[in-house]
Amino acid sequence: MDSLDLLNPYLFRHNGKFFFIKEGLNPKDLDDLLDLDVRPTDIYLASYPKSGTTWMQQILLKIVDAAHPDQVEDGTNRERCPMLEGDTSSSCRRERPDPRLCRTHLPPYMLPHGVQTKGAKVVYVMRNPKDVLVSYYHFSQGLSLMEPPKSFDHFFQDFVEGKVPWGSWFEHVREFYSEKDQMNIHFVMYEDMLKDLRAEVVKLCAFLEKDLTDEAISDVVESSIFKNMKKNPKANYKDLVANERYTKITMRKGVAGDWKNHFTVAQNEYFDRVFTERMSDFPVSFTWDM
Numbered sequence: 341m342d343s344l345d346l347l348n349p350y351l352f353r354h355n356g357k358f359f360f361i362k363e364g365l366n367p368k369d370l371d372d373l374l375d376l377d378v379r380p381t382d383i384y385l386a387s388y389p390k391s392g393t394t395w396m397q398q399i400l401l402k403i404v405d406a407a408h409p410d411q412v413e414d415g416t417n418r419e420r421c422p423m424l425e426g427d428t429s430s431s432c433r434r435e436r437p438d439p440r441l442c443r444t445h446l447p448p449y450m451l452p453h454g455v456q457t458k459g460a461k462v463v464y465v466m467r468n469p470k471d472v473l474v475s476y477y478h479f480s481q482g483l484s485l486m487e488p489p490k491s492f493d494h495f496f497q498d499f500v501e502g503k504v505p506w507g508s509w510f511e512h513v514r515e516f517y518s519e520k521d522q523m524n525i526h527f528v529m530y531e532d533m534l535k536d537l538r539a540e541v542v543k544l545c546a547f548l549e550k551d552l553t554d555e556a557i558s559d560v561v562e563s564s565i566f567k568n569m570k571k572n573p574k575a576n577y578k579d580l581v582a583n584e585r586y587t588k589i590t591m592r593k594g595v596a597g598d599w600k601n602h603f604t605v606a607q608n609e610y611f612d613r614v615f616t617e618r619m620s621d622f623p624v625s626f627t628w629d630m
Contacts, residue, residue, distance in 0.1 A: 350486035351505060358447055358507030360425075361486055370425060370450060378454025381438040383548065384462045385421060388512040389445050389505065390475035391467040392530040397421045397443055398569055399541060400463065400548075402560040404439060407550040411437040416574045424451075439548075445506045448519045459524050461548060464516050467530035468626040469509045470599035470611060473499045477602075480504070496607055500614055510618040517624065531596045531627035537561050597629035 351359045354367055385400060387393045397417050405412045413420050413436070424444035439461075444451065455462065477495045481488045486505075489495035495504070502508030519525060526547040533540045538561050545552050552560070562568065603611070 351503075354450075358450075358511075359503060359505055361505050363486070365425060370446075373424060373446070373450065374453055376424075376452040376454070378452050378458050378460050379438060379440065380458045380460060381440070382455075382458075382460040383439050383441045384424070384451070384455060384460055385441065385443040385465070386448075386451075386462055386516065387443075387445060387465040388467075388472065388509050390472050390479055392465045392528075392533065393443055393445075395530075395533065395564065395566070395569070396463060396465050396528065397441075399544065399560060399564045400441055402563055403541070403545060403548060403550050403552065404441065406552050406556040406560060407548075408437065408439075445512075447507075447512055447515050448523065449515070456519075456523050462523055462525045463528060463544065463547070464525055465528050465530060466513060466624070466626075468596065468599075468628050469513075469615070470603065470608075470628060471530075471596060472509060473611075474599045474602045476504065492602060493607075496603075496611075500611065514619075514622065517622070527624075529624075529627070531630060534596055534630060537564065595630075596627060600629065 350362055352362050352365075352367070353359050354370055360370070383400060383404070385393065385396055387396070394417075401417055401420055421441040421443050424442045425446055454460065473496065476499065477489060477492055480486075480495065489498075498504050499509070502511065506512065516525065517527070520527070526544065528540060528544070538557065541557055541560050541564075545557065599608075
């Protein structure tokens with residue numbers, strides 16, 4: 341038995357590496373995903389939790405809808421771009437018009453083999469890890485599938501050590517970046533979307549090979565602004581609050597630099613040391629405040 345099982349009975353470690361929530365998941369389900377059928381036209385939205393997944397999900401769906409107006413599906417964003425792992429994984433298999441969209445927090449080695457062999461497009465979203473930590477803490481407080489964190493201090497340490505669902509942020513980001521030459525990946529920074537959302541949408545359209553008009557791009561941008569998404573019942577995940585999957589709203593602030601309202605001086609210094617040790621050779625820089 342993993343030592344974490346004694347401390348957190350809600351999690352299990354897969355292959356001695358990343359942690360997952362036991363509710364609705366088991367090792368066989370995850371292993372079976374390796375053989376999932378993949379089409380070259382599939383689009384996978386990948387990220388570490390709380391890095392901008394909900395935001396990018398909205399953007400990708402709006403781009404695809406604008407490019408294929410005759411096949412727009414009804415339903416919430418989470419239904420139309422389902423989670424690869426978990427309760428809705430079968431939705432990623434069902435027959436849908438191309439391009440099919442799926443989202444995932446899995447590390448690259450756990451994705452279906454066809455994602456690489458068939459050249460499916462992967463959009464990977466990164467966010468500065470201090471804000472990820474804070475957002476993840478608030479999210480975990482409202483997640484009904486496991487016990488909420490005992491305190492911010494406790495969650496802070498678990499996050500740094502990778503003892504949270506989907507494991508280490510450091511490993512997740514590094515492993516995806518190491519696949520940049522083997523997989524068809526487009527990397528997006530959360531903070532870059534905050535700085536100039538339109539510019540990032542244009543880059544995404546080019547990567548996805550979707551030729552949108554300026555008017556269509558403007559519509560994608562306008563509908564994907566945080567305040568507009570927060571009011572949109574198809575995008576804001578409030579239905580999961582209604583069915584008690586979450587006990588609080590999941591769209592909180594959508595800003596950069598909120599970690600300053602939570603980290604103590606000592607925590608910030610400690611995190612900086614760990615970040616330097618783990619990421620000093622990482623060729624991508626992060627924006628810590630705006």
